[in-house]
Amino acid sequence: MFKIGSPVYANDGYLGVLQYVVMNPYTHQVTDLVVKGELFQSARVIPAHYVARVEEDGTIHLDVTKEFVGKFRKFRHEDFVSSTDAEPIPDNYLFWVDLYGITVNEMPRPLKRVHVDVGVNEDQVLIGRGSRVFTALGERVGVVDHVVVDPDARRLLYLVVRLPGIRRRRVVVAASQVKEWQHDAVVLNLTKDELYALPPFISRQDEAIAKRVREAIQKLGIPIEDLSVFVDRGHVLLRGHSHSLDDRRRIGAAARAVEGVVSVTNEITTDRELEIRVQQRLLEDPVASLYPVDVLVKNRIATVVGKVPSQTIQDIILEIVRNTPGILSVIDEIAVDREAFAQERPPVMAVSVQEA
The missing domain is CATH 3.30.1340.30 (Histidine-containing Protein; Chain: A;)
Known part of the structure; x- marks a missing residue:
């Protein structure tokens, strides 16, 4: 798993943080990582095969030295490029004429807006934290939080998308459900309702908290089969059904008492x-x-x-x-x-x- 913003280390110490994951949009192969840090003035494009291991918290370890990293390609954005002389000059411009006539010496040439990621092949895409996520109908539905990659094949398997709202819930989207990869944006082959129905992303730490919450509910003697427990960064969401308002209150109190729980949203319904x-x-x-x-x-x-x-x-x-x-x-x-x-x-x- 590559968590955007995670620390990156070389064999001889800290390098910086992961800024982008570079991917082939057709094969979903992760080819490079863009690492930004204080060691170099410019971010560096590091081939993905130099990744030695990724820790559970997202920390990335590279099998290179700091000096060797300095030899990798520099990365930067270029957002505006002037048009060339070979391009045709439009003939439908209107000009203001004063008492002295037209003051323009030559016909203006429009600037063509082009985004270029210098240091990365133009047929590849960059995925970063905050990249916008759209439905197939063009509706913006969230942002990319991080990506899940097969460590052996270095192939992107899933996107973790953060949804808008107070809880800012995260859901897991398979790479096969992406319709189009764009600069700083992803277009899904899903509707908004289909996206919201996807399974939530749960880290190992959140899984441990969810397990402790379920155990706490079972100790109350309340059946767990009709209840669902979701945890996102310590924020617990309870859903399902209980027989009485008192049972719902007891379930919420038990969840709040579990170590590691930051907050509890109780959406359990009663008869x-x-x-x-x-x-x-x-x-x-x-x-x-x-x-x-x-x-x-x-x-x-x-x-x-x-x-x-x-x-x-x-x-x-x-x-x-x-x-x-x-x-x-x-x-x-x-x-x-x-x-x-x-x-x-x-x-x-x-x-x-x-x-x-």
């Missing part, structure tokens, strides 16, 4: 909250709201009790309950009783019609 969620969705429906029913949720299983005048209305209500997030299954105890509603006038929807 009572699911009941409220179902009733809210029924009230929002123009048909179901006309025929109130009782909903009881236990262990995420909803029992619906009531009377309706037709099978169609019964189906509408049950479909809303089934599609409520968090509900596993539905027990139907709705009775179709046409006679009970025979004396009632059917609901009338008022429609306002304006003359053209």
